[in-house]
Amino acid sequence: xxxxxxxxxxxxxxxxxxxxxxxxxxxxxxxxxxxxxxxxxxxxxxxxxxxxxxxxxxxxxxxxxxxxxxxxxxxxxxxxxxxxxxxxxxxxxxxxxxxxxxxxxxxxxxxxxxxxxxxxxxxxxxxxxxxxxxxxxxxxxxxxxxxxxxxxxxxxxxxxxxxxxxxxxxxxxxxxxxxxxxxxxxxxxxxxxxxxxxxxxxxxxxx
Numbered sequence: 001x002x003x004x005x006x007x008x009x010x011x012x013x014x015x016x017x018x019x020x021x022x023x024x025x026x027x028x029x030x031x032x033x034x035x036x037x038x039x040x041x042x043x044x045x046x047x048x049x050x051x052x053x054x055x056x057x058x059x060x061x062x063x064x065x066x067x068x069x070x071x072x073x074x075x076x077x078x079x080x081x082x083x084x085x086x087x088x089x090x091x092x093x094x095x096x097x098x099x100x101x102x103x104x105x106x107x108x109x110x111x112x113x114x115x116x117x118x119x120x121x122x123x124x125x126x127x128x129x130x131x132x133x134x135x136x137x138x139x140x141x142x143x144x145x146x147x148x149x150x151x152x153x154x155x156x157x158x159x160x161x162x163x164x165x166x167x168x169x170x171x172x173x174x175x176x177x178x179x180x181x182x183x184x185x186x187x188x189x190x191x192x193x194x195x196x197x198x199x200x201x202x203x204x205x206x207x
Contacts, residue, residue: 001051002026002049002051002060003048003049004046004047004048004049005019005021005026005028005045005046005047005049005060005062006021006044006045006046006047007019007020007021007022007026007044007045008020008021008042008043008044008045009038009039009040009041009042009043009044009045010025010041010042011041012035012038012041014032014035015029016028016029016030017030017035017038017045017062019045019047019062026060027060028047028049028060028061028062029059029060029061029062029083029087030047030061030062030063030087031063031068031072031087031090031091032090032091033064033068033090033091033094033095033156034047034062034063034064034065034068036156036160036194036197037064037156037159037160037163038064038163039163039164040163040164040165043163047062047063047064048062048063048064048065048066048068048069049061049062049063049069050062050063050069050072050073050083052083059083061083061087064159065095067095068090068095071090071095071098071099071132072086072087072090074128074131074132075089075090075124075128077127077131078123078124078127078128079123080120080123081120085115085116085120088113088114088115088116089113089115089116089124092112092113092114092115092116093109093113094156095156097109099132101125102124102125102128102129102132103129103132103133105125105126105129106125107121107122107125108121110124110125154175154176154179157171157175157196157197157200158171158172158175160197161174161175161197161200161201161204164201166204170204171200171204174200174201174203174204175196175200177200177203178196178199178200178203179196181199
């Protein structure tokens, strides 16, 4: 069982990446939440991994954070959910939003994830809630959905900018400026994480 990988990021696509570890290239399937946090190509990357063994193949799934891997494993424990669908679920919503939706039993939001129908969404809300609480306690959402969403998005955006080579203080300041602009205009839900990163890069280019 390969539990983690640290090596050179030789290639990356939204579907999978290749990590070179001492001359051996490992193909790793990653959710979009991890993809957006990856460093630039040919830089060092660390991933928490899950090894999925089938009769005809051995597949590696990688995650930038241990919490994401833990939720992935919980998803595999639900009837009807395999590795491919579990990756789709992690990719379908920002990690904080996914956790909040499960805790609240938001079947509508869970059902909006590509590949997840209403029956699967209902199973997620029912079977995953107590297990999720063991990973992320209930008081972690006391700030409310809007605040939680913005906090998670801020963390993801800063992490992505740091991986692109920017110093953490500069990255945080740039993201803060963009969020202030959003809150003063179209609101915190106006931009996706990708747009937030792009707008923050524009701010950094002017400094």
